[in-house]
Amino acid sequence: xxxxxxxxxxxxxxxxxxxxxxGVLGVEAFRATDPVTFEETWSTDSITTxxxxxxxxxxxxxxxxxxxxxxxxxxxxLALAVAILRARRGxxxxxxxxxxxxxxxxxxxxxxxxxFIATIGSQGVVTAMLQDTLGIGLxxxxxxxxxxLALVYLYFLVPLMVLTIIPALEALRPQxxxxxxxxxxxxxxxxxxxxxxxxxxxxxxxxxxxxxxAFAAYATAKALVGSSVPLxxxxxxxxxxxxxxxxxxxxxxxxxxxxxxxVGLVMAFYAWVQRRTQRWLx
Amino acid sequence: xxxxxxxIAGAGxxxxxxxxxxxxxxxxxxxxxxLGLLGLYFLVPIAASVWFTxxxxxxxxxxxxxxxxxxxxxGFAESFTRSLVLAGLxxxxxxxxxxxxxxxxxxxxxxxxxxxxxxxxxxLVVPPIALVVGVRSVLSWAPDYxxxxxxxEAFFAIQEPDLPWILVFAYVVLALPFVYRALDSGxxxxxxxxxxxxxxxxxxxxxxxxxxxxxxxxRTSVLNAAFLTLALVLGEFTxxxxxxxxxxxxxxxxISGSAPQLSVAVSVLSLVVTWMLLLMxxxxxxxxxxxxxx
Numbered sequence: 001x002x003x004x005x006x007x008x009x010x011x012x013x014x015x016x017x018x019x020x021x022x023g024v025l026g027v028e029a030f031r032a033t034d035p036v037t038f039e040e041t042w043s044t045d046s047i048t049t050x051x052x053x054x055x056x057x058x059x060x061x062x063x064x065x066x067x068x069x070x071x072x073x074x075x076x077x078l079a080l081a082v083a084i085l086r087a088r089r090g091x092x093x094x095x096x097x098x099x100x101x102x103x104x105x106x107x108x109x110x111x112x113x114x115x116f117i118a119t120i121g122s123q124g125v126v127t128a129m130l131q132d133t134l135g136i137g138l139x140x141x142x143x144x145x146x147x148x149l150a151l152v153y154l155y156f157l158v159p160l161m162v163l164t165i166i167p168a169l170e171a172l173r174p175q176x177x178x179x180x181x182x183x184x185x186x187x188x189x190x191x192x193x194x195x196x197x198x199x200x201x202x203x204x205x206x207x208x209x210x211x212x213x214a215f216a217a218y219a220t221a222k223a224l225v226g227s228s229v230p231l232x233x234x235x236x237x238x239x240x241x242x243x244x245x246x247x248x249x250x251x252x253x254x255x256x257x258x259x260x261x262x263v264g265l266v267m268a269f270y271a272w273v274q275r276r277t278q279r280w281l282x
Numbered sequence: 283x284x285x286x287x288x289x290i291a292g293a294g295x296x297x298x299x300x301x302x303x304x305x306x307x308x309x310x311x312x313x314x315x316x317l318g319l320l321g322l323y324f325l326v327p328i329a330a331s332v333w334f335t336x337x338x339x340x341x342x343x344x345x346x347x348x349x350x351x352x353x354x355x356x357g358f359a360e361s362f363t364r365s366l367v368l369a370g371l372x373x374x375x376x377x378x379x380x381x382x383x384x385x386x387x388x389x390x391x392x393x394x395x396x397x398x399x400x401x402x403x404x405x406l407v408v409p410p411i412a413l414v415v416g417v418r419s420v421l422s423w424a425p426d427y428x429x430x431x432x433x434x435e436a437f438f439a440i441q442e443p444d445l446p447w448i449l450v451f452a453y454v455v456l457a458l459p460f461v462y463r464a465l466d467s468g469x470x471x472x473x474x475x476x477x478x479x480x481x482x483x484x485x486x487x488x489x490x491x492x493x494x495x496x497x498x499x500x501r502t503s504v505l506n507a508a509f510l511t512l513a514l515v516l517g518e519f520t521x522x523x524x525x526x527x528x529x530x531x532x533x534x535x536x537i538s539g540s541a542p543q544l545s546v547a548v549s550v551l552s553l554v555v556t557w558m559l560l561l562m563x564x565x566x567x568x569x570x571x572x573x574x575x576x
Contacts, residue, residue: 004394006386007382007386007391007398009379009382010383010398013454013455014401017417018405021417022412022413024420025412025416076320079312079316083312083313086313087317098564100557102560103513103556104324104553106510107514107553107556109519110531110534110535112549114331114538114545115328115331115550117546118327118330118334119327119331124330124334125334154323209406212406216409216410218520219519219523219531222523236415237411240415253415253416256415259409259411260412
């Protein structure tokens with residue numbers, strides 16, 4: 001009993017600083033402030049507002065951006081992870097890539113945004129170079145757009161994939177490959193019947209994590225596009241900083257609650273897929 | 283869920299080299315293509331940023347003034363020091379909270395493992411911006427409901443702009459996944475049960491066991507956890523921006539309009555310095571490993 005008390009600080013901390021704020025969102029998103037009397041009432045106004053118009057577009061924009069970047073980075077990150085694991089004298093390479101991934105995946109979006117502005121922004125070095133040599137600049141491409149954002153997102157999502165998937169790749173025993181080789185399997189057959197099925201659950205899990213990370217990304221978008229691209233995170237920031245519209249605060253809470261719900265649905269889907277693949281593996 | 287968590291604490295860890303397979307020489311081309319292409323993608327922005335900051339666009343001359351000018355830049359010292367202090371406090375609180383919890387769960391309360399694991403993973407999937415909106419709502423209770431009580435005083439005290447404790451408390455939550463994973467892998471790697479039982483049999487008290495046995499065993503994991511937390515806090519933008527505090531990243535954004543080259547210089551420098559530190563820790567990790575196996 002006394003030992004169980006030892007974990008009390010942890011549970012208390014999580015309850016106050018993680019569960020309470022999320023719970024508050026779930027309640028206060030359904031409150032509305034009367035613009036005249038400033039009285040608080042129960043209402044689904046905010047919830048109705050966020051399912052239409054500019055907010056609906058923002059959700060769809062965020063979903064689209066995070067789905068595309070998550071899948072793309074999962075593929076690229078997996079390829080990169082396999083490539084550095086298979087490198088023959090790859091210890092130095094591996095350490096360089098792993099530590100760099102740790103920095104890029106965890107350090108946050110602001111420095112990355114500025115590195116890209118300096119490279120392919122309107123005054124960027126590469127932009128200027130292409131302009132001087134070919135006279136076309138970047139063509140129709142703009143860093144300050146959805147496509148531009150996607151390009152920057154890959155810069156922290158691919159490293160996140162590498163970090164997440166390397167342990168799963170290391171768990172693939174060389175003996176399995178040898179056994180498959182000895183039985184005359186081709187490389188394709190090995191991946192189709194052995195490597196692929198074993199890797200599928202962790203790859204799905206990692207893709208989920210990438211999706212959640214891209215969906216929640218705020219710093220990069222804020223630094224790059226302000227609020228000219230429809231994204232939920234930017235809309236939330238807008239709603240909170242607006243002191244003109246009464247009830248904007250509640251709108252922000254509803255938008256935030258919507259994000260939690262979206263992530264929750266994706267998690268539930270992931271758990272379902274995970275159960276199915278595990279049953280199939282067993 | 284566990285697959286999701288796998289390896290997020292892996293940064294800086296180095297696994298033994300897998301033996302090279304002889305005889306399979308074909309199929310290497312795609313590897314070089316992948317490494318080359320992604321290498322280019324990751325190196326060009328860094329190289330271009332350096333070029334952007336050292337070369338004067340008008341005269342074409344080279345200068346290091348944007349780097350030498352960083353320490354004296356308006357607001358840099360304050361915001362960077364603030365971020366460092368926040369990071370230090372976050373590391374301390376996160377470790378004080380998680381080391382006993384992880385050790386207790388591993389040694390005495392394995393039933394709680396799943397719950398603790400799930401709770402520590404939540405910050406990975408709950409969007410920080412949603413969490414900060416919730417935190418803001420809670421903070422607004424102080425003027426709305428608790429005015430003139432000690433609770434309101436406490437609420438205002440943790441929002442002091444010079445040292446916003448609320449950021450520390452929130453960053454501990456954001457760091458939970460990394461700290462838990464790093465400590466958990468450290469605890470599992472060492473046979474902590476035998477070691478603590480030996481210490482207890484020799485008459486050591488529990489606090490003594492924690493300080494003299496557990497912490498030394500977990501040294502590398504603690505270092506790893508501390509470092510990842512440091513990087514996380516130094517780069518964190520969402521909470522600071524939404525709650526309106528100036529930290530290192532929000533400062534970079536603020537000056538970018540008036541001093542674009544300075545903001546790029548600071549960005550590149552912070553990335554490279556963090557990378558160097560992580561490389562050093564990873565090297566340290568391996569030296570310890572070889573010493574122990576020898």
